[in-house]
Amino acid sequence: MIYNILIGGAAGLGMETMAFILEKILKRKGFEIFVTQDYMSRVRGGHNFFQIRFADEAIDSHGDELDGIIALDKETIQTHLNRLKADGFIIADEEIDFRDARLYSLTLKSTAKTIGNSKVFGNVALGAVLKLFNLDFTGIEDVINEKFQGEAAPQNIKAFNEGYKLVPEKYAIQAKRKDDQILINGSEAIALGALAAGLKFYSGYPMTPATGIMNYLAAKMNEAEIIVEQAEDEIAAINMAIGASYAGVRAMTGTSGGGFALMVEAIGLSAMQEVPLVIVEMQRPGPATGFPTRTEQGDLKFVIFSSPAEIPKMVIALRDPEDAFYQTHRAFNLADKYQIPVILMGDQFLADNTRTVSPFDFSKIKNNRHLSQQIYSETKEYRRYEITDSGVSPRIIPGKMPGTRVLTESHEHDEYGHITESGTIRNKMHDKRLRKMIYLKAELQEPIFVGEENADTLFLTWGSLSNPVKEAVKLLNSRGKDRYGALLFGDIWPLPDKLLTEKGKGVKRLINVEQNATGLFASLIRDCTGIQCDSSILKYDGRPLSSQEIVSRMKGGE
Amino acid sequence: MSQSVFPNLETAWCPGCGNHNILSALKEALIVLDKKPYEVLVVSGIGQAGKLPQYITTNGFCGLHGRALPPAVAAKIANKNLTVIVNSGDGDSYGEGGNHLIHTIRRNVDITHFVHDNQIYGLTKGQASPTSDIGHVTDVQPNGSNNMPLNPMLLAIVLGCGFVARAFSGNQEHLKAVMVEGIRHKGYALIDILQPCVSFNKVNTYQWYNDRVYKLGDDYEPENKLKAIEKAMEWGEKIPIGILYREEKPDFHAKIDFLMNGSPLVDKVIDMEKIKEFMKDFR
Numbered sequence: 001m002i003y004n005i006l007i008g009g010a011a012g013l014g015m016e017t018m019a020f021i022l023e024k025i026l027k028r029k030g031f032e033i034f035v036t037q038d039y040m041s042r043v044r045g046g047h048n049f050f051q052i053r054f055a056d057e058a059i060d061s062h063g064d065e066l067d068g069i070i071a072l073d074k075e076t077i078q079t080h081l082n083r084l085k086a087d088g089f090i091i092a093d094e095e096i097d098f099r100d101a102r103l104y105s106l107t108l109k110s111t112a113k114t115i116g117n118s119k120v121f122g123n124v125a126l127g128a129v130l131k132l133f134n135l136d137f138t139g140i141e142d143v144i145n146e147k148f149q150g151e152a153a154p155q156n157i158k159a160f161n162e163g164y165k166l167v168p169e170k171y172a173i174q175a176k177r178k179d180d181q182i183l184i185n186g187s188e189a190i191a192l193g194a195l196a197a198g199l200k201f202y203s204g205y206p207m208t209p210a211t212g213i214m215n216y217l218a219a220k221m222n223e224a225e226i227i228v229e230q231a232e233d234e235i236a237a238i239n240m241a242i243g244a245s246y247a248g249v250r251a252m253t254g255t256s257g258g259g260f261a262l263m264v265e266a267i268g269l270s271a272m273q274e275v276p277l278v279i280v281e282m283q284r285p286g287p288a289t290g291f292p293t294r295t296e297q298g299d300l301k302f303v304i305f306s307s308p309a310e311i312p313k314m315v316i317a318l319r320d321p322e323d324a325f326y327q328t329h330r331a332f333n334l335a336d337k338y339q340i341p342v343i344l345m346g347d348q349f350l351a352d353n354t355r356t357v358s359p360f361d362f363s364k365i366k367n368n369r370h371l372s373q374q375i376y377s378e379t380k381e382y383r384r385y386e387i388t389d390s391g392v393s394p395r396i397i398p399g400k401m402p403g404t405r406v407l408t409e410s411h412e413h414d415e416y417g418h419i420t421e422s423g424t425i426r427n428k429m430h431d432k433r434l435r436k437m438i439y440l441k442a443e444l445q446e447p448i449f450v451g452e453e454n455a456d457t458l459f460l461t462w463g464s465l466s467n468p469v470k471e472a473v474k475l476l477n478s479r480g481k482d483r484y485g486a487l488l489f490g491d492i493w494p495l496p497d498k499l500l501t502e503k504g505k506g507v508k509r510l511i512n513v514e515q516n517a518t519g520l521f522a523s524l525i526r527d528c529t530g531i532q533c534d535s536s537i538l539k540y541d542g543r544p545l546s547s548q549e550i551v552s553r554m555k556g557g558e
Numbered sequence: 559m560s561q562s563v564f565p566n567l568e569t570a571w572c573p574g575c576g577n578h579n580i581l582s583a584l585k586e587a588l589i590v591l592d593k594k595p596y597e598v599l600v601v602s603g604i605g606q607a608g609k610l611p612q613y614i615t616t617n618g619f620c621g622l623h624g625r626a627l628p629p630a631v632a633a634k635i636a637n638k639n640l641t642v643i644v645n646s647g648d649g650d651s652y653g654e655g656g657n658h659l660i661h662t663i664r665r666n667v668d669i670t671h672f673v674h675d676n677q678i679y680g681l682t683k684g685q686a687s688p689t690s691d692i693g694h695v696t697d698v699q700p701n702g703s704n705n706m707p708l709n710p711m712l713l714a715i716v717l718g719c720g721f722v723a724r725a726f727s728g729n730q731e732h733l734k735a736v737m738v739e740g741i742r743h744k745g746y747a748l749i750d751i752l753q754p755c756v757s758f759n760k761v762n763t764y765q766w767y768n769d770r771v772y773k774l775g776d777d778y779e780p781e782n783k784l785k786a787i788e789k790a791m792e793w794g795e796k797i798p799i800g801i802l803y804r805e806e807k808p809d810f811h812a813k814i815d816f817l818m819n820g821s822p823l824v825d826k827v828i829d830m831e832k833i834k835e836f837m838k839d840f841r
Contacts, residue, residue, distance in 0.1 A: 028841075182840035195833045200823050201636060203628075220836060225816040225826055227635055232661035236628040239621065243601075243629025246619055247636035248824040269622050362834050397824060398617040398633075399640045402596050407611065407618040410604070419570075419612055 001056050001173050004063040005129070006080055008049035009072025011042055018070070018122040019050035021143055022129065026054045027183045027356055028139040030175030034059040035185075035354040036544060041208070041292040047075050056176045059355070060467035061547035068132070070125050074098060089132060089170065091125050104128065104167055111162045117152065120159035127163020132170040137161075182359050186350035186464075187212025189321035190280060192360065193328030194252050195224055198367050201244035201251040203229045203237040208292050209348035210254040210282040234259035238266040238279065246275045246408060248397035250332055250369075254280035257299045258288065264306045267341050271311035271433065273408040274385070274393065276335035276342075278328070283347040285542045294542030295348035297463060297515040300524065303343055304493045312391075312436045314342045315493035317463030318350055322357040327490060329365050336370045338436045339392060345492070347515070349544040350464040372396050378403035383415040387428060391435030437494060444496040447487040449503060452477055455485030458503055460533065461513040462489040462521050464544075469513050471547035476554060486513075489521070495528045504531050513537045515545055563589060567613045576727035576753030577606060580674055581613055583730050584643070587737035588616075591641075598641045601630040603655060605647035605681050606755075607674035624654025631667045631810075637822045638811055641741065642669040649679050652688040652708050659710075662746055663717045667810040670740045670747045673710065674727075676755035677762045684758035694761060711790035714748045715783065715803045721747035722786070722803040726771045727754070728764055732799065739801060745809040752797070767797070774800035781805065 007015050007022070019035065027033050031054040040046040053063050066084045071077045071092040081100070084090070090100060093108040106128060112121035123144075130140075137160070144156045184192070191213045194202070204214045218228040227244075231237035237253045244251040255263065260281045270277040281303055285296035304315050314334055318324040324346065331342040372394035376382035382404040386393045393415075398406035407417030412429060414420045448466070451458075451473040461469045466488035476484045485507075487500060504510060512522035512533045517540040522533040537553050539545045564585040571577045588598060598616035602608040604623035611618030617640070621629050626646045634642040644651075651659060651673045662671070677694070679685040684696050686703040689710070693702035714722045721743040725733040733751065740747035752771065754764050778800065780786060786803035811817040820826070 179841075182837055184840045188840070192833075192836060195836065196830070198828045200826070200828075201632060203632065222816070224828075224833065224836075225823075227814075227817070227823065229632075229635075231628070232657050235625065236658055236661070239625040239628035240632040242621070243619065243632035244636045246629065247599075247633040247640065249636045251632070251636075265622055266625070273619075273621075359837055362830065397637075398599060399597055399637055402594060404596055405615055405617055407620075409612075409618075409620045410622055411620065417618065419609070 002053065002059065002063070003055070003067045003173075004051060004053045004065060005068040005070065006049050006051050006066050006076075007070045007072075008047065008076030008080065010045045011040065011048050012044040013072045014119065014122050015048060015050060015072065017147070018126060019052060021123065021147060022052055022126055023183060023354060024143045025130070025140055026052070027181065028143065028179045029135060030177045030179045031055065032057060032059050033183055033354065033356045034062060036062040036349065037352040038543070039293050047079060049076065049080070056174070060471040062544065064546050064548045068129065070129065071096065091128055093121070106166045108163075112159060115155050115158050115162065117155040120156050123156045123159035124163035124166070127160035128167045130160070131164045131167050134169040134172050181356040183354060183356050184321050185212070185352055185354040186318065186321050186324050186346055187352070188216050189324040190318070190328045190344065190346070191216035193325040194278070194332070195220065195226070196325070196360070196362060196365055197329045197332035198250050199252055199332070200226050200249035201229075201241065202226065202253065203231045203240040203244075203251070204254050205231050205234045205237050205259055207256045207259045209284055209351040210256050210259070210280060212351050213254045213280060234262040235266065238263040238277075239269075242266060242270055242273070242275050242277055245277055246273070246398070252278040252280065254282065256282050256284050257286045257290070257302070260299070260303065260306070265308070267313070268307035268309065268311055269410050270341040271307065271313060272410050274339040274433070275408065276339050278331045278335050278342050278344065280344045280346065282351050283345065285540065291542040293348065295515060295544050296540060296542060297347060297465070298517070298520070298540070299345070300492070300516070300520040303345055304524070310434065312338065312340045312433055312440070313493065314338075314340060314440060316342065316344050317490055317492050318344055318346045319463060319466040319488060319490055320350065321353065321355055322360075323490060324350065325360050326365070333368050334440070336368065337392070338440055339395060340436060345463060347464050353464070370395065376401050376404045382406070384408060384417045385413060385415045385429065385432075387415060387432055390439055391432045441494050444491045444494060446496045446499040447489040449485060449487055449499060451485030452483035453485070454506070455483045456508045457482060457484050457511060458507040458509070459484070459486035459511050459513050460489070460500070460521065460525065461486060462492055465513055465515060468545055468547045468550060472550035475547060475551050492521075492524070495524065497529050500525065500529060500531065509534045511535050511537060513545070513550060516540055564595065564615055567615070569613045570609060571606060572757050574756040575606070576676065576751075576755070577610065577674060579727040579730045579733065580645075580672065580751055580753065581610060583734040583737055584645070584672070585614065586734045587741060590734070590738050591741055593641055597639070598643065599633055601626050601633070601642065601644045603646045603650035605650045607645050607647040608650060610645040624650050625658065626650060627655060627658040627662045627671070630669050631662060631665060634667050634669050635810065635817065635823065637824045638668075638817065639822050643741065644669060644671040646673065647680070648673055648675040648677065648687045648689045652710055656688070660717060663714060663719045663748070665810055666720065666745045666807065668745055670737075670743070671749065672737070673748070673750045674753050675710070675750050676753045676759055678755045678759040680755045680758055691761070709790065709793070710748065710750050711802055712787065715786050715790055719748055719803070720745040720805045720807050721801070722790070723747070723749045723801045724752065724797075724799045725749060726752045726767055726799050728767060729771070729799070732773060736801060743804070745807060752799070770795065770797045771799050772796060774798050774802070
């Protein structure tokens with residue numbers, strides 16, 4: 001079983017709370033959840049919606065077809081009716097004037113008034129939804145009590161009860177598993193991954209869709225004893241993070257494309273000074289202000305080639321909340337190991353995509369700071385930029401060892417960090433920095449392969465599209481005609497090319513699936529490997545690409 | 559005495575440049591304060607002043623043009639035991655990095671900021687700076703600078719900066735004394751250091767400053783904000799040097815319990831069990 005419910009209305013009507021409660025209830029009952037958010041760049045009005053897809057088996061994409069619409073205004077019904085299944089349902093207040101056989105026109109608002117709190121009408125609607133799905137009341141009180149305080153709690157519970165009475169049963173469903181998962185979105189998973197890596201300093205300037213990371217970290221500031229500082233601009237944010245990292249704490253900054261553009265000079269600084277740094281770049285459609293609250297993968301080449309000159313750098317695209325947790329953690333270890341900037345790329349789809357995942361396994365992760373264990377002093381000289389075979393120089397924390405000096409420079413410098421004009425030293429230092437990429441390349445993670453071995457058609461995708469593509473491959477293979485496979489890339493720079501070269505051989509068609517207009521990833525693959533994709537599935541209207549859309553685009557012969 | 563703790567290193571500054579005295583005064587101030595080189599971090603942006611971390615045996619962070627303050631502030635937050643001093647020029651501090659100056663004052667982290675203010679761009683060979691006087695002729699301003707000069711002292715006082723001072727590189731003893739007070743001040747301290755550029759500023763020379771600067775008298779009370787504003791507006795025939803304004807107020811660390819108390823952030827051990835507990839938020 002798999003169902004897809006939309007909650008929609010104008011901003012400020014309380015959909016976020018409704019979605020939160022419905023997700024939690026379904027999750028606690030043991031269902032798998034996949035939630036996407038569609039919102040406008042405004043605080044009131046407009047049209048926003050949540051899509052909650054739930055099932056008794058793992059879900060990897062949002063769906064386009066709807067089983068139910070909870071409409072807080074008429075526009076919601078009008079906008080989404082064409083996606084509602086013939087046997088679907090609509091729940092709306094009786095004041096909404098609309099004719100449709102599937103509509104339950106209910107006394108949501110007047111019931112809420114009778115309860116004595118007009119704000120609880122949303123939970124009257126949710127009570128009706130539970131009844132339609134024939135779900136009992138266990139666990140609902142817990143969810144309500146966690147969300148509401150004071151007299152609002154019993155009022156909201158009453159609202160559920162009253163809503164339950166308003167409709168008949170429609171479906172009979174049951175979860176297959178116990179509630180043993182967590183329900184988390186991409187932003188929260190990145191933040192938690194950073195905390196698990198021992199993050200102590202986060203500086204950022206608010207920018208959608210990266211703000212969610214800062215919000216979660218800030219909420220944990222006092223408990224975790226970390227500093228979350230809102231900088232005056234993105235330039236300050238990244239330079240602060242570099243300063244904190246130089247001083248010895250794990251530091252991170254995050255932003256979206258426009259803010260990242262302001263950070264670019266300092267990415268070069270991190271590479272030149274060899275100060276470890278983790279940067280999160282959550283893409284949205286651009287350029288300039290673009291579509292602030294929507295999704296795209298248009299920054300790929302900009303991020304990979306960010307910084308003047310040639311620098312060692314790593315870029316990891318995050319696939320989903322679970323991947324985001326582990327990769328964020330890994331990014332800190334790699335940044336420390338190679339003393340380079342590591343950039344994590346996500347997007348609005350990932351940031352706001354809430355899903356059920358297994359609780360993160362802390363026993364699987366280890367923090368390694370890669371600091372020098374040597375004791376330096378006046379007699380045992382410390383050289384910040386000592387030339388080594390690996391290109392990585394011993395790193396110590398400034399202010400800890402008498403007789404040492406940690407001198408870090410943005411000018412070209414010698415082993416001590418002294419400014420130099422020597423061409424010979426320049427070559428040695430530039431080689432040393434770039435040499436780190438050789439070792440980094442050796443420990444890249446190859447893309448995940450899914451689908452049929454000996455596939456005729458191989459999809460290539462990256463980051464947050466990985467799961468929708470994975471689900472599309474499953475759907476296409478279930479039709480049993482052609483064989484489909486996909487490579488889902490996480491590490492994208494340097495580009496891991498072993499599996500690509502191996503799997504790319506002998507396939508009839510290579511298709512890149514990307515959330516941009518020009519096929520940036522296909523172009524990167526061509527640049528790095530000479531491998532050319534045969535066709536593309538591209539989407540750049542700001543809305544996330546679903547597995548169903550990929551399948552239908554294949555029918556269109558892309 | 560400074561020779562033993564802070565040896566003289568070769569510099570790339572012009573003979574007669576005000577930076578030499580500023581560097582000497584800084585070394586002497588650190589000796590007065592009994593600071594060992596490894597306990598100090600000198601941060602700079604880019605410019606002639608920005609080379610100072612190269613010429614002193616403390617820890618050094620030479621960053622990007624205009625961006626000295628953000629890393630300095632963060633390094634102090636990460637390790638409160640470091641004495642963090644920013645040395646940068648007027649272009650770096652008031653031009654490219656102007657926004658950071660404003661917000662560093664608001665943030666009030668316990669660092670000291672020495673602005674080597676020569677009213678000219680030295681490294682790029684003589685363009686107007688934010689503090690160049692109106693009418694100052696350069697290659698890029700052939701009709702003279704038209705823009706009103708920034709008054710950093712007035713700006714800082716009005717923004718609520720807790721330590722605002724001016725010194726002159728030509729009076730090293732006085733400069734040293736002001737530096738000592740600035741470093742001792744708990745919170746962000748701004749010291750604008752008037753400094754002749756012997757190569758590119760033929761207007762604001764040693765003679766020009768010597769004719770104008772005067773020390774604030776013993777009867778001057780730097781706690782009086784209105785008086786300080788008045789003093790900060792004095793520029794031209796007479797230029798006051800000394801501590802213009804001083805106010806004790808809680809610094810950044812004092813407002814955050816876990817920064818204020820216990821070991822520096824860099825030494826705090828992370829309780830991974832606590833982090834693991836955060837997963838309960840997502841039940």
